Amino acid sequence: MEYKSESDFLAHYNKDAYEKLSMTTDIVIFSVSNKKSDNYRKLNEKFFSVLLVKRHNYPYKDKWCLPGGFLDLKLELEDNARNILKKETNLQDIYLEQLYTFGGLDRDPRLRVVATSYMALIDKERLNQQVYDNAKWFNIFINEKDDIVEVVLESEDDRLSFKIKKTLKELTTDRYRFDIIENDSLAFDHPKIILAGLERLKNKIEYTDIVFNMMPPLFTLGELKQVYEVILNKKLLDPAFRRIIATKVEKTDELQVGGGHRPSVLYRYKSNGDKKI
Amino acid sequence: MEYKSESDFLAHYNKDAYEKLSMTTDIVIFSVSNKKSDNYRKLNEKFFSVLLVKRHNYPYKDKWCLPGGFLDLKLELEDNARNILKKETNLQDIYLEQLYTFGGLDRDPRLRVVATSYMALIDKERLNQQVYDNAKWFNIFINEKDDIVEVVLESEDDRLSFKIKKTLKELTTDRYRFDIIENDSLAFDHPKIILAGLERLKNKIEYTDIVFNMMPPLFTLGELKQVYEVILNKKLLDPAFRRIIATKVEKTDELQVGGGHRPSVLYRYKSNGDKKI
DNA sequence: CTAATAGTGTCTATTAGACAGTATGTT
DNA sequence: AACATACTGTCTAATAGACACTATTAG
Numbered sequence: 001m002e003y004k005s006e007s008d009f010l011a012h013y014n015k016d017a018y019e020k021l022s023m024t025t026d027i028v029i030f031s032v033s034n035k036k037s038d039n040y041r042k043l044n045e046k047f048f049s050v051l052l053v054k055r056h057n058y059p060y061k062d063k064w065c066l067p068g069g070f071l072d073l074k075l076e077l078e079d080n081a082r083n084i085l086k087k088e089t090n091l092q093d094i095y096l097e098q099l100y101t102f103g104g105l106d107r108d109p110r111l112r113v114v115a116t117s118y119m120a121l122i123d124k125e126r127l128n129q130q131v132y133d134n135a136k137w138f139n140i141f142i143n144e145k146d147d148i149v150e151v152v153l154e155s156e157d158d159r160l161s162f163k164i165k166k167t168l169k170e171l172t173t174d175r176y177r178f179d180i181i182e183n184d185s186l187a188f189d190h191p192k193i194i195l196a197g198l199e200r201l202k203n204k205i206e207y208t209d210i211v212f213n214m215m216p217p218l219f220t221l222g223e224l225k226q227v228y229e230v231i232l233n234k235k236l237l238d239p240a241f242r243r244i245i246a247t248k249v250e251k252t253d254e255l256q257v258g259g260g261h262r263p264s265v266l267y268r269y270k271s272n273g274d275k276k277i
Numbered sequence: 278m279e280y281k282s283e284s285d286f287l288a289h290y291n292k293d294a295y296e297k298l299s300m301t302t303d304i305v306i307f308s309v310s311n312k313k314s315d316n317y318r319k320l321n322e323k324f325f326s327v328l329l330v331k332r333h334n335y336p337y338k339d340k341w342c343l344p345g346g347f348l349d350l351k352l353e354l355e356d357n358a359r360n361i362l363k364k365e366t367n368l369q370d371i372y373l374e375q376l377y378t379f380g381g382l383d384r385d386p387r388l389r390v391v392a393t394s395y396m397a398l399i400d401k402e403r404l405n406q407q408v409y410d411n412a413k414w415f416n417i418f419i420n421e422k423d424d425i426v427e428v429v430l431e432s433e434d435d436r437l438s439f440k441i442k443k444t445l446k447e448l449t450t451d452r453y454r455f456d457i458i459e460n461d462s463l464a465f466d467h468p469k470i471i472l473a474g475l476e477r478l479k480n481k482i483e484y485t486d487i488v489f490n491m492m493p494p495l496f497t498l499g500e501l502k503q504v505y506e507v508i509l510n511k512k513l514l515d516p517a518f519r520r521i522i523a524t525k526v527e528k529t530d531e532l533q534v535g536g537g538h539r540p541s542v543l544y545r546y547k548s549n550g551d552k553k554i
Numbered sequence: 555c556t557a558a559t560a561g562t563g564t565c566t567a568t569t570a571g572a573c574a575g576t577a578t579g580t581t
Numbered sequence: 582a583a584c585a586t587a588c589t590g591t592c593t594a595a596t597a598g599a600c601a602c603t604a605t606t607a608g
Contacts, residue, residue, distance in 0.1 A: 015388045173373055
């Protein structure tokens, strides 16, 4: 058939010409938790943590999963994700970035579903208690040996774990191939999404300022270093850390007192106009 | 309704419970073109280029666009993209990575379509002539001032251009916001996808080995430097470049002769086991 | 005083930038 | 010989790693 114009074509277009599918947006929400130390001198131990919700319906009933939901066709992808964030955390102004789109054929046993995943970073202290009705924070422990990554997730009551095999990239693709080789308690392919988030954050923390999205407005350099350490999963040297971070923070007049040691200056984030994405 | 088990639930699941949509995979295929120099002494000038196809149907009839197509629901996203690559270039073993998923509401005038974009890198010399039936290489010229990026695309017969405004990232999101402010001749939101590819490549060329996907099996360090220069859009210093690249290449016994100057050793890519993604 | 963290100074090793200088082919 | 690129050497500046040393608080 020949059309006279684009509007003529659109008027006759059959919207069901191609088979359709559903999409979801799923969000890996990271934060940092404190465990109060029993030694009055010591700093609170920090844990890197992720927010999971328990499924009450099929499929994967009673399993844990990432906050997410079907794409509302009236919304852009990111707005859909922000709606989910709002529902789960009651917060709007949260750091959110698109991670990766997972399109495996059997991701969802119901029908073909493609999931665009997002990573969100928040300062846990901003949440009010209400969030814990649906969702729970799990501390993250990563154990990487050879090409197997074992991730253990712990909340007060639950302990989940999964193992993923990272196959080395071939020349013709950019990423490791992730294969889930053990997974007791997480729904869908969410272990892969969590791992994608972990890797993204670990990389980006080194060349962007995203870490400050997980910090309170005022913080000590010691706390900030702790956060870097739990995310990078390694110890840092203090003088080097202070040198590197110096351009990104500014001193305030306030001091953190009360630890059994020298008080610490409180800092705040200072954007230095670095536009690196 | 209460279900006895997951399989019971699935047996009764209504696949049309949620409204559905279509997806496409669109591919930004980059390569490097040579322009033969008229001075026998000089090296061939190199251009950074992208492969576009002309649309022969509505919508956006007669406009240029990225190779792409609707998602075949029997295929994974990446396989769908590889099929398109195969159709367009007749090559299979091509570097391909997922870029970003674009979910704007009015991307496509026909219906709601979400596009997962990919970036492919190839050595143009591997293509046989046949590809040029549908597609054409456009050399890329970028002009960035303040927050406006102007991109000019030139083939032998056509000259396209678009302008995009990059709005500075806010704290709550990771990327620049891209707004198309001028676009004569490209279909859909493809200017945004091209820009996303340009930025990704520019970043990744500095910390990965992907550039070698655009190189022939044997190349001189001068040619390799030229490629870095057209992609980064700046001149590099020779000694520094050789130092940095040294770990990624190995000498062969062959020489490139025939230029009106000292012959150059031909190198090949040597993976140094660097696993950085 | 002690334990623990806060914060500074400095030496060294490594890497990046700049540029001069030498080498060698074709016409 | 002249030109253009190929390739090497070296000085300097900037940055990262390592570690010793001082400061300050609660108990």
